[in-house]
Amino acid sequence: xxxxxxxxxxxxxxxxAIVSLNxxxxxxxxxxxxxxxxxxxxxxELLMYTxxxxxxxxxxxxxxxxxxxxxxxxxxxDSQPSDSATYLCAMSASGGSNYKLTFGKGTxxxxxx
Amino acid sequence: xxxxxxxxxxLFRKEGQNVTLSCEQNLNHDAMYWYRQDPGQGLRLIYYxxxxxxxxxxxxxxxxxxxxxxxxxxxxxxxxxxKNPTAFYLCASSPPGxxxxxxxxxxxxxxxx
Numbered sequence: 001x002x003x004x005x006x007x008x009x010x011x012x013x014x015x016x017a018i019v020s021l022n023x024x025x026x027x028x029x030x031x032x033x034x035x036x037x038x039x040x041x042x043x044x045e046l047l048m049y050t051x052x053x054x055x056x057x058x059x060x061x062x063x064x065x066x067x068x069x070x071x072x073x074x075x076x077x078d079s080q081p082s083d084s085a086t087y088l089c090a091m092s093a094s095g096g097s098n099y100k101l102t103f104g105k106g107t108x109x110x111x112x113x
Numbered sequence: 114x115x116x117x118x119x120x121x122x123x124l125f126r127k128e129g130q131n132v133t134l135s136c137e138q139n140l141n142h143d144a145m146y147w148y149r150q151d152p153g154q155g156l157r158l159i160y161y162x163x164x165x166x167x168x169x170x171x172x173x174x175x176x177x178x179x180x181x182x183x184x185x186x187x188x189x190x191x192x193x194x195x196k197n198p199t200a201f202y203l204c205a206s207s208p209p210g211x212x213x214x215x216x217x218x219x220x221x222x223x224x225x226x
Contacts, residue, residue, distance in 0.1 A: 006155075008153060032213045034213050041219075041220070042219050042220070043117075043119075043203050043205075043217030043218050043219045043220055044156075044203070044215075044217050045216075045217065046214060046215065046216070049213060049214065088155065088156065090156075090213070092213055099144050099146070099161055099163060099207065100158060100161070100171070101158075101213065101215065103155045103156040103157075104155055105153060105154060105155035106155055
């Protein structure tokens with residue numbers, strides 16, 4: 001079983017839809033959870049950062065962590081064509097001293113106008 | 114503006130040749146990383162460095178070498194021992210104590226001639 005599983009998609013939605021992106025993981029030591037967004041032919045950029053379980057909201061984006069189920073989600077409300085990108089989940093056992101992130105394979109999202 | 118600069122954007126390697134990918138950052142970050150990204154594989158860690166003159170192997174270090182003589186610079190050499198070097202290479206850095214906050218460059222695409 002891979003440490004982090006992420007459905008690669010592709011996922012295609014109409015503009016204005018609510019998008020749900022998900023990752024599951026097997027390592028119970030993971031405590032820090034990140035979502036990165038990567039546009040085509042560019043490097044990833046950090047979108048959301050969450051510690052332990054719970055929700056975090058930033059504008060149209062909500063990150064959700066359920067440690068009991070080892071499941072994390074990213075919700076995008078009122079999706080826009082500019083949200084079309086690959087979304088990568090990443091996680092680590094500690095946010096500071098542990099420099100190694102474990103990434104999911106990424107989900108390719110297309111938002112159609 | 115602070116950021117990470119990777120060069121060249123595209124690179125071609127002949128059989129038996131070593132090539133070096135450049136990564137420079139002006140973010141004053143201590144930690145730097147090299148990842149390889151293949152289609153459908155996500156990001157895999159090659160090497161990382163927490164401080165100058167120190168670096169550690171990641172998950173796929175075979176066939177690669179690095180140096181960290183300056184805080185700003187972390188070049189990656191793809192040696193002839195790396196038999197399947199065609200990939201998108203990403204350099205990243207993170208601030209002290211925040212290994213999850215990785216800032217990425219825009220990558221170098223390496224191909225075999």
